[in-house]
Amino acid sequence: MSGQFPPRPSKTEPRSDILGNDSAAFHYDWPGAGSRFPQQVSTEFQANIDPVSGEELLRPSSGEQSINAKVPIPRSAQTIPWTSTSRTSRACENCREQKAKCSGHRPTCNRCKDSGIRCSYGDRKKEKIIKEIDTLKAQIQTYETVLREVYPRLDLSSAQYVDQTIGGQLVRFWNLKSLLCCVNPLLLIKILTNQIHVQPSNSPSFRSDSGAGMDHPLATIDHTEEDFNRDEKQALGFVGEHSEMIWLYRLKRDLDQDNVTSLGETLDRPSISSMNYFQGNMEISVLDAIDVLGMPAQSTADKLVDAFFDLVHPAFPVIGKRIFLSQYRTFYSNNPTSTSRPGKRWMAVLNLIFAIAVKHSLLVNNEPDEELGNHLVYFTRAGRLSLGNVALLDHPNLQQVQVEGLTAFYLLSTAQVNRSWRMIGIAIRSAVAMGLNLRSESDDVPPLSRESRYRVWWALFMLDTLLCVMIGRPPSTGDNFCTTPLPIPFLEEDFENEEVKQLIMDYSIRQNLLKPLVTQLHYSPQPSHQTIDSLSPASLLAPGKAKQPAQASPVSIENIIPNISLYFLYAVDLTFLMREAIETLYAPGATRRSWLEMENAMSTLNNTADNWLSRLPTEFQFTKFDSDQPFALQRVSLSFQFYTTKLVIAQPCLRRLAHQPVGDSPSGSICDTMASMCVQVARDMLSLLPDETDIHLLYQVSPWWGILHYMMQSTTVLLIQLFMRTEPGTTEAVGLTKDIQKAIQWLGEMAKRDASARRALSVCMDILSQHGQKFAMEID
Template sequence: MLADSNPGPRLTADPSTPSSKVPIPRASQFRSPGNGRVRKACIDCRKHKTKCNGHHPCSRCASLGITCVYADGRREIIDSRLEKLEKQVQAYDRLLKEFQPRLDNQDRDLIAETPAQDKGLQAIGFIGAPAEISWIRDLHHILENDLPFLDREQSNKSQSLKSACYFLDNEDLVLDPSIDPYGRPPHKIADKLLDCYFFAVHPSFPIIAKIPFMHQYEIYYTQSEPQSTRLWLTILNLVFALAAIFAQLASKPWVCEADTPMTSFTRAWNLSFNENYVLEHPNLQRVQVDGLMAFVLMSLGHVNRSWRACGVAVRSAIALGINMRSKSEATSNIKGVPNTLSKMTGRPTSAPDRFSTAPLPIPFDEEQLREPVASRLLADFNARSRYMQALVFQQRARSAADDSPVLDHQSSLPVQSVVTPGYSLYFLYFVDLAMIMRRAIDSLYSPGSARRSWRATCAAIMDLIQETDEWLSRVPPVFQFKVRHPSTDFERQKYGLAFLFYSLRITVGRLSLCCSERQYSRNKASVPGHRNFATICIDSVSELLDLLPDKPDAVWLVQVSPWWCIAHYLTEAVAILLTEMEFCIPCHVDRASRIRPRLEKGLDWLYSLGSINVTVRRAWGVSNNAYNHLVISEGIRRVSSAGSCSV
């Protein structure tokens, strides 16, 4: 047997313990200082494969007296390339924004922000080309090109659609759950609220029948246990909400005793809008509820919400076939709101006019419908058609040249002599003008219009301007707004028609006014009427502002104007003057100086009205910001554009 190679003592396990392990201490590792590897060696040490201590400079390079240089590592190279690529993307983004104003609507949408990509834009929604918000946004994009290069990135982030929008949809509508839905204001206050509604809202939006509504109202306040339906109570509370908004703006002395608009709005919401709302079948009262809801939201500045509610009202009316009824007045009565919202948002209406066969409303107030002439018009569709063709000009229903304006073939009585001026006659001309506005937007601003030549567009503009001139020539003297009358009869109606008329002319002529198109399009310069269209647009803004006194009076304007959308009309006028001033500053200093006083007048009125209206206050902020931006860039543009001006 071989001897044990290890003569040392042998360790044996203690038989009393089960196979215990012997602890072996871990050997401590000692590293001499300066022996560790550095993270990166300099280029010279790496080249000669010598040790580098990683200092700046390293000890070897310092002892040899040579320059010590460290190369970037892989991570630094990647970070540097990413930074370079980010700068290139930002440069491309600025380039796209520079070209965006020169593109047509179809190409412009490809590089614009979309609400689906930005949650902040979802409250605003899509804003189309006819809206003044879109005009201010385009002006911001043009002015950004005049800023120094280093300032453009910050400006691009701030001057977006959100900074050009004055709607209040980004704010929450707070509904107090503790409010009793069956509560009501005192009878005396309710009477005053109804007086405000039928004075300031009903003539332009007669969605409810006044006589049966007032009859039900008296029953509701006089009987101890009135049997009123939830839908009727909803309508009543929405009427109270609209009246309360007007009373607050008009500073009525009793407004502190009435419920706030949001109190009445909350009652209406709790009464009629529940989880089964979408599943319920529509009826006429539901159409009235949805229409009034849209009007309240528009008056509160929540335009995107209003547009959605209005779409529900219009679709419910279509589901009931109201748009096809020859004896129904409801279709015409609801047309004003969708057309106004369509202009404010630049979106299409829910129901184009070509899908409606309902005639225009007859020019007789509700109290006159039992008279012989009104009764015959309601009963005889052919007589009504001839009567309306003779009374109001419409492009789609022009009467022959030898047709005389009579009620029928046997009568020689002119229609104007049997019509008593009233709210219904005003509403007839209001609806007719709103339909011309609808045709103008469809003809000039629809996506398909971008594929037409500029000459064809000018022909369409000329036809629309002629149509507005003919409409104005047919307006009765009692509603004429271009001639000043000492009488204050129908003052609200005159201003309502005036604001809509000038807004229509501005919308039609704005395509010729657009500064980028005048600068960059060669085909448009060859059209003789191009300058005339731009002049008509500017003159319309001037005439609109001439309606207002030089000294702003917010309460007076609320009492005589369409107060629910006055921010839209004033901002639209200011946006046009800003656009024209931007075009005139480099080359036409005298024209710019003539525009400035009117522009400042419009801003002064927005500022004054903003003291009592949050929506107008935000509209003033948007417009004033654009004006300040324009003034700042004025010096830059005059210097850079000297000697290169051309009309």
């Protein structure tokens, strides 16, 4: 704009800035603004008076002009009407640029009108700021759109850098209290549109694992927040992301934080152990005055042994039933009080069977049975017989592995999950020391013993996976060093048949028979690992011999009659899928995958689970509790195991969406679909329970050693959906509250006879009493 007007003259030189209408025809060759006429002028000038200023002007004589002579500028004889001394409140851009007086007329001031140039008035300071903010908003919306598209494809370091940058800009914004200093596009647009509430950096909700961090694709990766060396936390210890206890902990923390934030208060970080509903903080009573070699009467022992093999052995065949029952009858056929007794470890196995059966009876009847005895007495005897310092230092044998496995199961049945998890680790190490994780090619091992050892390994494998999910810790067993074939779908009583013997001894025949029964796992967690086939259960049927031509099986699939061994095969196959889900979605190796890859993995795992369900025989299809149906316990056990596998697969999507505004995820996306499926699976799990509570039926036809875990897992998912993603008064809210009330009723009945259920009920009621008012939940 500075070139649109000539420079203003100084006070000492003649006015030459007021031009006539033909001023545009003149050419200026002045050296610059404020310059004088040349010192040497060879032209003679005639005096003339300026009619405006009254000053004397110099005009050259006619016909005598020098090359360097200046051309005189004629002055307008008209008086300028806008030379008022009054000041205008706002000057145009051109006058402001030239620092000239402006008339302030709109739309064109007099100065611009006379000069024939375009006149414009700029915005005021406040208007400029508003326009700049609007421009920033538009830019940020563009940046946010691009960032949302690019973020899932970022590698780990880039994603962490983005998160750290967002957090740093938030601290700057809070400390300086200036909108313009918070230049991060994604954060600024959320602040300007009131999508987030800015809090000081010392607020409990300002941390990387809070809800704001759920955009991170690796939000399910474990980390520690507490000192587990403290006494009150040692009983529980570390709890990982795939445990429902950590889901409950995060839900309660977020809900409590929302309450105190609205009141302007601060909240101390709660302890994860506050969500612990197990009995790890209680000491196990060890009885001193006890006869280690004491035994119950044979009638009592028969009841306990039968209960164990009916209710526990099908899902946990750590004991060879046929061999053990033969030894048991021999033991009681002789005088139990005589000096002729089996070894201490066998006696420990028997006492652990008694302890587990008595614990189940106590849950069913809700009162001790003097005839059956005290389960702590049997457990103490077993511990002194085989779990002392000497036994733990000895090289393990098969009976020692069985003792340690049964001990882990007993601790689980008494809700000592932390101790059970540690004991199953010892049992697995003992089993590896015995080579039970590998196939046997020894001709010295008979077929019956060989298949029984395989089942011992898979029993430990399944219990380890269950405890891994309950407490959220990594499994103690791995696939890379396991070549044990999957169990055959025949009862132990049939192992002596020639056709079954051939199936046990010939791996190619075993593979040819079992491959159509098991599920192929098509998802590999790491490209550097083995191929998909090497990780699948089918590949474990005949490791190392897959290239051999398959031989005809002496038994066809059509001839396999549903039995508890076939149930165990399906349970092991589904356990592989659970293990795959944990390693894929929750292990630290998941940090190398973007959220898009995580979604694809969850979708693949979910499809594999559905494929497993499609293979399930009619005899094992899911139904509600009905003790009159055949394989009632096996049906319910498989249903709970299937539903908990689906929950573990889909839970990361539910957690991700729980911390985003409702509707933020597009309907039909993988994340939205998986989150909805997670909620539906939780409701399906609770629908297995009868509407009328019947504790006796619950403990008879369900996996009673883990039923509290399954109920709390499904209830936690429904609580997350209700409080984080549901509006009060909607149809969905009514359905969720109804399901949660059903779960609370069952927990209330279980709490009358189980201390762990009382704790679980207390944890749920604490959340509902503080935050359930807006949903008008009527819970006694």
